[in-house]
Structures are given as C-alpha cells and as structure tokens.
Amino acid sequence: MSPLIIIGSGLAGFTLAREWRKLDSATPLHIFTADDGGFYSKPMLSNAMAGGKTAAQLATKTAAQMAQELNAEIHAHTLISAIHPERRSITENGKEIAYSRLVLAKGADPIRLPLQGSGADAILSVNNLDDYTRFRAALEGKKRVAILGGGLIGCEFANDLLAGGFSVDVIDPGTRPLAALLPAEASLKLQEALGRQGVNWHFGVKAEAVERSGNALQLRLSDGSALEADVVLSAIGLRSRTTLAAAAGIQVNRGIVVDNRLQTSAPDIYAIGDCAEAQGKVLPYVMPLMQQARTLAKVLAGSEAELSYPVMPVVIKTPACPITVCPPALGVEGQWKVESTPAGVRALFIDSAERLHGFALSEKATAEKNSLAQQLIPS
Ligand SMILES: Cc1cc2nc3c(=O)[nH]c(=O)nc-3n(C[C@H](O)[C@H](O)[C@H](O)COP(=O)(O)OP(=O)(O)OC[C@H]3O[C@@H](n4cnc5c(N)ncnc54)[C@H](O)[C@@H]3O)c2cc1C
The missing domain is CATH 3.30.390.120 (Enolase-like; domain 1)
Structure with a gap:
C-alpha cells in the first residue's frame, strides 16, 4: 500500500501526523523533511535567549523518538524536489516515491531584503533551529544587535535580546511597531515599554546597505545616517513556500490554495500551515495550523469535516508590555x-x-x- 506522505516536520506536519494517528493507526506514514526531523516549538525561538536556552534544549524529541511515537518513517535532511500529481509521486534525489495521499506542510521562507554591500550576506534570520544555532554562535562575545523590522517577530526578538543583555536597534520604514496588527495607542505602549528597557527605534527609514567594518557591520539607512552593529537580524516577514506546488500545476496565490477540506486543486494533495492559503488567508500562526491539522486528520480518515476557525487571539511575547x-x-x-x-x-x-x-x-x-x-x- 502506498503511504500517506507529509512533506515537512514543523508544527503543521507533526500536528497532523499526531491527530491522524489517533484515527488511523495502520496506514503507512512517511514524513520527508529538510530539517533533522526532531520536534521543537518554533514560537520558542523568539523568547529562548532570556532563559539562555540552546537549540539542543529547544529540541524536545529526536527524529527517532518522533518516528516511534507516530509509527512513521521520518526521512530527515531530505529535500523533495518535485511533485507529480498525474503519477501520484514525488521526487527525492532523482528517485520517484509513490504516495496514496500527499500533504504539503512546507512552511514559509523569511523574506530577504535585496541589500547592497560587503556585509549583506552576514544578515541572519531565525526561522528554524539551525538558524537559531547560527544566530547564537554569531552573538557569542558580541553586544550590539540591529533588527530589521518592527513587526511581531522583530519586537519579540528585541525584548528577548534586551533580557539577554544585548543592546538593540530596531529599524522599520513604518511609523510604529506592530503597525499591521495594532491600533496606534497599543503600538505606542509597546514602543514606550521597549524604549524604556533600552530599544533604540529607527522609524521611517529603510536599511539600504550593510558593509563589513572590521568585526562589526555598518548599516547605511535611507536618511543618510549610519548605524553600527555586531549582528544584523532580519525579521521583515515570511513568504509561503509555493514553488514546488506551482511547478506541479497546483493553484497558488499568496499560499497554496486549499478548500475547506484542505485539499489543493490537485486530487489527493492537501496543504496546511504557513504554506497554505485557506479561506483566502495565509495565517502564519500556531492556532490556525492546529485547526487545519485537526480538520485534515478527519478528512484523511474519511469524515465529512470542514475547516472552521474559532476565535484565535495572537499573544505577543513581549514581557516588557x-x-x-x-x-x-x-x-x-x-x-x-x-x-x-x-x-x-x-x-x-x-x-x-x-x-x-x-x-x-x-x-x-x-x-x-x-x-x-x-x-x-x-x-
Ligand atoms: C521566531 C518565531 C516566533 C513565532 N512565535 C509565534 C507565536 O508566539 N505564536 C504563534 O501562533 N505563532 C508564532 N510563530 C509562527 C509559528 O511558529 C508558525 O506559524 C509555525 O511554526 C509554522 O509551522 P509549519 O509547520 O507550517 O512550518 P515550518 O515550521 O516552517 O515547517 C516547514 C517544514 O517543511 C520542511 N520543508 C520545506 N520544504 C521542503 C522540501 N522541499 N522538502 C522537504 N522538506 C521541506 C522544512 O524542513 C520544515 O520541516 C512564530 C514564528 C517564528 C519564526
């Protein structure tokens, strides 16, 4: 029997696997992932510094433990390079692998600013455990961090880095933090609270170039000013991973388009989590992906379930406010x-x-x- 295949071992892929295994303990399950296949909770990445947590401490289960828990084969560090809906197969390293049903839980990529300068390649973003390891290594013995982007992830990292003893500059072309989510008064509260704890805000300016300057990085801003930092972290947003689906002729928009049964435009191919666009929205948060995973588990087990979101408040992890x-x-x-x-x-x-x-x-x-x-x- 061809297995159910899930591409991705983030919260979406693993939540689906857990929910589905409650309903179907027999059908073979294979999970392919570019990660190491262990379990970690991604939201911890932006509040782990204050508690001095390493990547190893954030990883709560290994791939082998997950494979046993889920009665699944987990193929770690394995990139899927193509989907063939007409042959019901995927390609891994030139080899074709058949699926009975396929779930895309591929997540999203950090958006990269096209910055000029000799230090542009030193800009980091943190979207998985390996990124976090690189970030922690870059911070070793350093003091000053510049964050590009004053949205949810930028503000959470700013708070966490302050708590970890770093000095923090945040650069954002808008006029206030979390402008996309909050009314001005709430933004101001956050801005003041983080400002009191030491964040230097730079609103209304863009980073244009990053040059290496000895061991440091020098940012050139659009108002002509310059800012020196030891580490530059980009937190300007995420873009759903849609390329593989689009190349296979599956309908994509901002994310991989799915219906209320999480089915893509191709038969027996589904999408959930940060890569999926359900009900016209990409909702890159944990609560929506949990709801999607629970619904899809029922669909895969043969029920008539349909996606319906409860109220899903977003808790912003900024202890300063x-x-x-x-x-x-x-x-x-x-x-x-x-x-x-x-x-x-x-x-x-x-x-x-x-x-x-x-x-x-x-x-x-x-x-x-x-x-x-x-x-x-x-x-
Ligand atoms: C720093 C940070 C803090 C956050 N804080 C919060 C919060 O407090 N609350 C909240 O609700 N949300 C938060 N979020 C968002 C939340 O963590 C994400 O919405 C969620 O983790 C996304 O899970 P996912 O499984 O869809 O994607 P991912 O975790 O990105 O997983 C994608 C998986 O797909 C695999 N993959 C991709 N392409 C391929 C391929 N071609 N072949 C094989 N494998 C592939 C990857 O290796 C990975 O395993 C935060 C996000 C970040 C980055």
Whole structure:
C-alpha cells in the first residue's frame, strides 16, 4: 500500500501526523523533511535567549523518538524536489516515491531584503533551529544587535535580546511597531515599554546597505545616517513556500490554495500551515495550523469535516508590555475605539452597529481576552 506522505516536520506536519494517528493507526506514514526531523516549538525561538536556552534544549524529541511515537518513517535532511500529481509521486534525489495521499506542510521562507554591500550576506534570520544555532554562535562575545523590522517577530526578538543583555536597534520604514496588527495607542505602549528597557527605534527609514567594518557591520539607512552593529537580524516577514506546488500545476496565490477540506486543486494533495492559503488567508500562526491539522486528520480518515476557525487571539511575547490581539478580518468595516485604562490599553474594533470584530489589549488588560473573545462576531 502506498503511504500517506507529509512533506515537512514543523508544527503543521507533526500536528497532523499526531491527530491522524489517533484515527488511523495502520496506514503507512512517511514524513520527508529538510530539517533533522526532531520536534521543537518554533514560537520558542523568539523568547529562548532570556532563559539562555540552546537549540539542543529547544529540541524536545529526536527524529527517532518522533518516528516511534507516530509509527512513521521520518526521512530527515531530505529535500523533495518535485511533485507529480498525474503519477501520484514525488521526487527525492532523482528517485520517484509513490504516495496514496500527499500533504504539503512546507512552511514559509523569511523574506530577504535585496541589500547592497560587503556585509549583506552576514544578515541572519531565525526561522528554524539551525538558524537559531547560527544566530547564537554569531552573538557569542558580541553586544550590539540591529533588527530589521518592527513587526511581531522583530519586537519579540528585541525584548528577548534586551533580557539577554544585548543592546538593540530596531529599524522599520513604518511609523510604529506592530503597525499591521495594532491600533496606534497599543503600538505606542509597546514602543514606550521597549524604549524604556533600552530599544533604540529607527522609524521611517529603510536599511539600504550593510558593509563589513572590521568585526562589526555598518548599516547605511535611507536618511543618510549610519548605524553600527555586531549582528544584523532580519525579521521583515515570511513568504509561503509555493514553488514546488506551482511547478506541479497546483493553484497558488499568496499560499497554496486549499478548500475547506484542505485539499489543493490537485486530487489527493492537501496543504496546511504557513504554506497554505485557506479561506483566502495565509495565517502564519500556531492556532490556525492546529485547526487545519485537526480538520485534515478527519478528512484523511474519511469524515465529512470542514475547516472552521474559532476565535484565535495572537499573544505577543513581549514581557516588557504583554499584548493580546485579535485583529478584525480583512475588509471588515469599522473603527478602533481605544481606552487607556490603569490596567493597560483596551482597544475594541467596532462596526457601525456597535458589534465587536476585533480587539487589542495590553498589560493587565489582557485578562479580558476570554470574555471579549466570546463576544466577537464570527468573520
Ligand atoms: C521566531 C518565531 C516566533 C513565532 N512565535 C509565534 C507565536 O508566539 N505564536 C504563534 O501562533 N505563532 C508564532 N510563530 C509562527 C509559528 O511558529 C508558525 O506559524 C509555525 O511554526 C509554522 O509551522 P509549519 O509547520 O507550517 O512550518 P515550518 O515550521 O516552517 O515547517 C516547514 C517544514 O517543511 C520542511 N520543508 C520545506 N520544504 C521542503 C522540501 N522541499 N522538502 C522537504 N522538506 C521541506 C522544512 O524542513 C520544515 O520541516 C512564530 C514564528 C517564528 C519564526
């Protein structure tokens, strides 16, 4: 019998495997991954420094342990180079391997800025355990880190690096941190809190070039100023890995397009996690991929399940100013109503009929998360 094949051993691939094994313990399962095939929780990458955690400490299970737990074959450090929907097979190192059903859980790539200069190749990004190992090695004996991007991942790393004793500069062409997710007042709270702890913000400017200068790196910014750092971390966003699917003639948009049963445009090929676009959205967070994985496990086991998202607040791991946000769905008409309370910022996204479509809470006001989540109008 041809196996169920999953490409990817991130949270999406492994969550699916675990959920599916609860429903089907017999069908062969093969997981192919460019990683080492162990288990780790990716969100820990941006708050591990404060606790001094190494990559080895973040990896909680080896590939062999996962293979045993899932009754699966795990092919680590194995890149899949092509999908052949018409022959129901994939290619690995020139060899064709047949599947009964195929799940793409390939994640997303960090976006790279096309920067000039002799130090451009020294810019790091952290999107898996190997990246984290490289990042930790680069920080050894160093003090100054410049972060490109003041979004969720940039702010979390900024907070974590401060806690780890580094000096931090954050460069962002926008006007405030987390501008895509938060109303201005909540951004300001975060900006002030991280600023008090030592973050140097550089808003309204872009990095244009990075030059090596002895052991350091010199960033040239678009306003003509320069900034010296020991390590430059890029955190400007992720792009779903769609190339393999597109080359196989599978429909892709911002992600690999799937229906409510997580099926792509090709029969018996599914996609979940950061590489997938479900209900018109790529949602690169843990809660959506869990929901997708649970639904797909049922679909693969023969049930009529369909994807439906619960309310999925995003918790931002910035202890200097904890934030929980549930952004309104794209295109919903309304406005933020913001109160600055002694507990923190309490921002509600309300439509003209006073119905709640989203919220952003800071500090102690985050305690209201569950009660507000219950009042949200489903999108
Ligand atoms: C620093 C950081 C902090 C985060 N913090 C949070 C948070 O606090 N809360 C939250 O909800 N979300 C957070 N996220 C997002 C969340 O971690 C991701 O949405 C999630 O981990 C994505 O899982 P995935 O399995 O889809 O992708 P990945 O974990 O990227 O896994 C993709 C897998 O596919 C494999 N692969 C890709 N191409 C191939 C190929 N051709 N052949 C073989 N294998 C291949 C890779 O090797 C890998 O195993 C964070 C992300 C980052 C980077």
